[in-house]
Amino acid sequence: MIALLLIALLILGAASAAILSRNLIHSALLLVGAWAGIAAFYLWAGAEFVAFAQALVYVGAVSMVVLFAVLLTRQGATRAPVEYDSVKRAVFAFIVAGGVAGVLVGAIMGSPLQGHIASPTPAVSVKQLGLLLMGSYAPALLIVGVLLTVALLGAIVIAAEEKG
Amino acid sequence: MLGSGILKGLAVTAKNFVGSYHNPARMVTQEYPDVQPQLPANYRNFPFLVTENATDPMGTMRCVACQICEKECPPQCIYIEKSKDKKPDANGKLQLYPAVFDIDTAVCMSCQLCVEVCPFDAIKMDHVFAIAATNRFSGLLLNREELAKPNTYFHEIRPDEAAEVDGRLAAERAAAEEKAKAAAAAKATAATATKPATGGAAAP
Amino acid sequence: MNLETLPLQLRNAIVDLFPPALQWFVHHLLTITVILTVFGLFFAFTTIAERKLLARLQNRLGPNRAGLPWFPKLKLWGITQPFADAIKAITKEDIVPAAADKVLHFLAPVLIVAFSLLGFAVLPFGRNLIPVELDAALLYFFAAGAATELAIFMAGWGSRNKYSLLAAMRALAQLISYELPLILSVVPVVMVCGTLSTKAIAAAQGGWTFGLLPHWHVFTPWGFAAFIIFLIATLAESNRSPFDLPEAESELIAGHLTEYSGFKYALFFMAEYFGLTALSGLGVTLFLGGWQAPCEFLQFIPSYLWFMIKLVGMIVFFIWVRGTLLRLRIDQLTRLSWKFLVPLALLNLGNGAFWALTPDWTGPLVLARWAISAAIVVVPFVLLGRRLTAGQAPRSYRYA
Numbered sequence: 001m002i003a004l005l006l007i008a009l010l011i012l013g014a015a016s017a018a019i020l021s022r023n024l025i026h027s028a029l030l031l032v033g034a035w036a037g038i039a040a041f042y043l044w045a046g047a048e049f050v051a052f053a054q055a056l057v058y059v060g061a062v063s064m065v066v067l068f069a070v071l072l073t074r075q076g077a078t079r080a081p082v083e084y085d086s087v088k089r090a091v092f093a094f095i096v097a098g099g100v101a102g103v104l105v106g107a108i109m110g111s112p113l114q115g116h117i118a119s120p121t122p123a124v125s126v127k128q129l130g131l132l133l134m135g136s137y138a139p140a141l142l143i144v145g146v147l148l149t150v151a152l153l154g155a156i157v158i159a160a161e162e163k164g
Numbered sequence: 165m166l167g168s169g170i171l172k173g174l175a176v177t178a179k180n181f182v183g184s185y186h187n188p189a190r191m192v193t194q195e196y197p198d199v200q201p202q203l204p205a206n207y208r209n210f211p212f213l214v215t216e217n218a219t220d221p222m223g224t225m226r227c228v229a230c231q232i233c234e235k236e237c238p239p240q241c242i243y244i245e246k247s248k249d250k251k252p253d254a255n256g257k258l259q260l261y262p263a264v265f266d267i268d269t270a271v272c273m274s275c276q277l278c279v280e281v282c283p284f285d286a287i288k289m290d291h292v293f294a295i296a297a298t299n300r301f302s303g304l305l306l307n308r309e310e311l312a313k314p315n316t317y318f319h320e321i322r323p324d325e326a327a328e329v330d331g332r333l334a335a336e337r338a339a340a341e342e343k344a345k346a347a348a349a350a351k352a353t354a355a356t357a358t359k360p361a362t363g364g365a366a367a368p
Numbered sequence: 369m370n371l372e373t374l375p376l377q378l379r380n381a382i383v384d385l386f387p388p389a390l391q392w393f394v395h396h397l398l399t400i401t402v403i404l405t406v407f408g409l410f411f412a413f414t415t416i417a418e419r420k421l422l423a424r425l426q427n428r429l430g431p432n433r434a435g436l437p438w439f440p441k442l443k444l445w446g447i448t449q450p451f452a453d454a455i456k457a458i459t460k461e462d463i464v465p466a467a468a469d470k471v472l473h474f475l476a477p478v479l480i481v482a483f484s485l486l487g488f489a490v491l492p493f494g495r496n497l498i499p500v501e502l503d504a505a506l507l508y509f510f511a512a513g514a515a516t517e518l519a520i521f522m523a524g525w526g527s528r529n530k531y532s533l534l535a536a537m538r539a540l541a542q543l544i545s546y547e548l549p550l551i552l553s554v555v556p557v558v559m560v561c562g563t564l565s566t567k568a569i570a571a572a573q574g575g576w577t578f579g580l581l582p583h584w585h586v587f588t589p590w591g592f593a594a595f596i597i598f599l600i601a602t603l604a605e606s607n608r609s610p611f612d613l614p615e616a617e618s619e620l621i622a623g624h625l626t627e628y629s630g631f632k633y634a635l636f637f638m639a640e641y642f643g644l645t646a647l648s649g650l651g652v653t654l655f656l657g658g659w660q661a662p663c664e665f666l667q668f669i670p671s672y673l674w675f676m677i678k679l680v681g682m683i684v685f686f687i688w689v690r691g692t693l694l695r696l697r698i699d700q701l702t703r704l705s706w707k708f709l710v711p712l713a714l715l716n717l718g719n720g721a722f723w724a725l726t727p728d729w730t731g732p733l734v735l736a737r738w739a740i741s742a743a744i745v746v747v748p749f750v751l752l753g754r755r756l757t758a759g760q761a762p763r764s765y766r767y768a
Contacts (some may be wrong), residue, residue: 018741025525027470039511052507060514060547063538067521071537126504126564166753170693177425177692190427 003044011037024070032063049126205322208289209274211267211311218314226286229262233278233287241271242278252311257340265308269295287327291321300342369449371670375402376496382449391718399499411641412450413592418687419449425691453634460630468627473525473607477628477635480519486512487646492567494659494672505566506558509650510551513605516643517543520614520624522635527627533536535623538698539614542604545705546611550601556720557654558583561589566650570658579664584657589718589741593749595655599685602651604701606644608686610693611701648682649675656682708756712748 011034018030035058042051133141183190188210216224245264249333253259279286288312297303319326370377379398386394416431423430432446464473489512490505492498502508517540524536558564561572575583585591602673604611625636652658654676659671696704719741729737 025469025472029518029522038513048502049504049507052504052511055511056507056514060511060517061544063518064544065519068537068540073523099620127562165750166757173692174688177688180427181421181688184424184427191429192427193429195429252646 004041007037007041007044010034011041025067026069028063028066031066032059035059035063049129170221180326202291203291203321204285205324207291208276209293210269210272210295210306211274211276211278212290212313212317213265213308213311214286214288214318215314219310221314222309223251225261225308226253226284227262227265227283228259228286229265230260230283231282232281236281238275238277239271239273240289241268242266242269262308265311266305267311268305270304285333288318288322288325318352324334372494373496374670375494375672384692400502400766403499407485407488407541407642407645410645411638412454413447414641414645414683414765415453415637416447416449417683418578418690420446421684421687422691425688447494450485453498455744457631457634462630462632463627465627467528469528472522473627474632476526477632477639480639481635481642483515483519484642484646487643487650490566491646491653492658493649493675494670495602497659497672498567502689503563503634504564505553506564506569509566509646510554513643513646513729514732516546516639524624525629527544529627530623531620531626532624535614535620535626538620539607539624541698542607542611542613544700545702546601546604546709549597549705549709549713550605552710552717553597553601554650554654555717556590556594556723559717559720560585560590560724562724566653566658567647570653570660573657576664582657582660582662583657584660586655586657588723589745590716591655593712593716593719593745595651597709598655599717600704600709602644602647603686603689604705606640606647608640608644609690610695611619611696613698613701616695642688645679645683648679648686651682652678703756708752711752715744715748 014033014037018027018034021027021030025052036055039051039054039059039155042054170350180190214226215221216226231246233357234242243264243266244262247261247263251261252259271290274289276289279289295304315326315330318329382398383391383395420430431449431641432443434446434449435442435444436448436454448690452459464470468711481551487502487509490498492501520539520543521536523572524532524534527533559571561569563572573584577583581587586595603609607614613623614620620626625633628636652675657726659675661667661671661674722744723737725742726733726737
């Protein structure tokens with residue numbers, strides 16, 4: 001339980017520091033820290049495969065994309081004073097964030113959960129996971145794949161338009 | 165085919181690797197402090213002063229402090245002070261000698277002009293290349309004791325040039341001796357010719 | 369006295385000296401210490417071996433002066449050079465640029481060494497020697513290695529130096545480009561073996577034909593292609609020549625290492641070699657039969673020694689490549705990855721699937737299986753190679 005608290009503190013601390021930091025690169029790196037914390041959480045929960053996939057995809061790949069985007073748009077720390085562009089924007093931000101939080105909390109409260117005991121061995125082996133993904137959950141996997149491909153193509157189209 | 169160039173390159177380096185162990189011609193590295201380099205005879209670096217005799221270097225220096233090299237030296241790294249007295253040189257003629265002869269090796273650019281202009285073959289280019297000093301001012305300023313090296317050393321580093329110089333000097337010396345002899349003979353004949361004239365007066 | 373289980377017996381003997389409550393701790397501490405010591409020394413001697421070998425590949429002598437202190441006559445062929453280097457690195461001044469991002473500048477070398485060491489945890493060094501047995505070991509290996517890119521970025525950005533930053537950008541582009549072929553080259557092995565566990569993959573390559581020909585993956589058409597792709601991607605992932613663009617000294621001084629000195633520089637160096645060693649170890653495990661002996665009668669040599677011999681072989685090959693090939697340009701580098709390696713790796717994925725589906729072909733069908741698999745490798749290689757090099761080679765130079 002102490003481990004869970006530590007991990008939660010790490011994630012929350014890193015995430016809030018990422019939001020509050022005025023240095024964009026620091027924010028991005030702290031975000032990576034938060035993602036690594038989530039991977040640690042999966043590991044704590046006994047979901048080895050998901051934890052490693054999280055580390056590989058988020059810490060390894062998505063972080064690179066974020067950092068590249070930051071490097072291409074801005075130059076690290078900004079000295080601009082902190083002020084709201086408009087009250088409207090802040091209100092909308094809080095409404096959206098609150099809505100997402102509400103949906104998540106509702107979903108967690110609504111799902112039947114037993115008190116979790118961290119198991120040293122994964123409850124589901126990688127093989128079973130693979131069979132499930134390729135069997136009953138294949139449509140979901142395919143839809144996600146198509147979505148990502150479409151996003152990739154869209155990015156290429158946008159990038160190509162700018163050039164020609 | 166794609167990649168064949170890479171295989172060829174790997175073969176070349178593999179040949180180098182194997183060859184470096186059994187083919188000494190491939191290894192051009194000289195292990196310097198252990199193995200001294202074989203310098204070509206015409207290698208030149210920093211001048212030195214030639215002396216006739218290794219046992220008395222200061223007494224048999226060829227330099228006569230004429231100061232031509234001091235004036236010709238482009239970076240002005242030579243400093244000479246003439247002596248007050250005179251010493252006989254190799255030919256027995258009384259000559260000045262350098263009381264002070266300094267070369268600042270920090271400034272010397274080994275251009276060999278001092279050697280070209282020296283009429284006495286007294287300064288020649290050396291083969292030293294590893295001059296090191298703990299003090300960059302006085303350590304690199306070589307005085308005449310440090311600069312003086314015997315003629316045998318000159319023969320060691322440049323045998324051809326040294327032999328040529330020796331031959332020339334010997335010829336000069338012989339010519340000078342002959343001249344002196346002739347002069348002495350002339351003097352003697354003149355003395356005998358004038359003897360009777362003066363003989364009477366001088367006779368007791 | 370059994371050489372094969374000697375390390376385990378030693379470990380158990382040491383662990384038994386401690387009270388039961390502490391035993392699990394001592395057990396893991398011992399494993400970590402042994403890995404750090406063995407691979408720390410391995411790193412040290414890799415550096416001297418690299419310098420010596422590179423020298424010989426270029427008809428030079430290489431470092432041969434460092435002997436022992438107080439025994440100046442004893443040269444020992446210079447093999448104590450790494451220790452002299454280590455002392456030098458530790459005693460050097462640690463310079464942090466005034467404008468640097470101090471935290472990131474400090475964190476980068478620490479993180480890169482930590483992450484590059486994580487990979488060793490899942491490599492089966494011997495029949496019974498594996499630090500951590502994981503079900504998803506391969507995934508863990510790549511997840512652990514993925515974070516080294518972040519550390520390189522931190523170093524490049526935190527130094528506040530244009531060369532460092534350019535190098536970091538290059539490193540990111542390179543690592544992203546080559547992560548894909550690296551992982552794709554490994555997937556066929558996973559498909560054929562049906563497992564992500566490195567221990568099981570090494571065990572699956574046991575057995576010999578006629579007691580002489582080992583059943584390693586590299587001796588199958590798909591395995592050979594995957595191994596070559598893996599080798600190239602490994603070179604790129606560990607920033608080694610000919611893919612050492614992030615630290616191209618002729619253009620970027622020392623790349624992301626420009627603003628590092630002393631021990632921090634040594635840490636980067638160490639991490640690079642650890643990463644190379646770990647990836648080589650993975651290559652040995654996946655393609656070269658892991659700890660398996662190459663012939664049946666050679667099994668009397670302990671399995672961990674076989675692993676180390678193969679590991680050294682891989683490293684020597686990488687040094688050989690470094691001594692041979694020239695550095696690529698950044699566009700050539702990315703083109704090689706995206707236009708050549710990734711398509712080939714994807715095709716090889718199909719090849720692996722074909723191999724996995726046809727294990728029960730017997731008699732003349734075995735020949736057909738090999739022929740089809742080889743064709744899937746060779747034909748695209750030749751076609752793709754011709755297409756990519758059309759109009760490129762051989763180059764003609766005109767001299768003024």
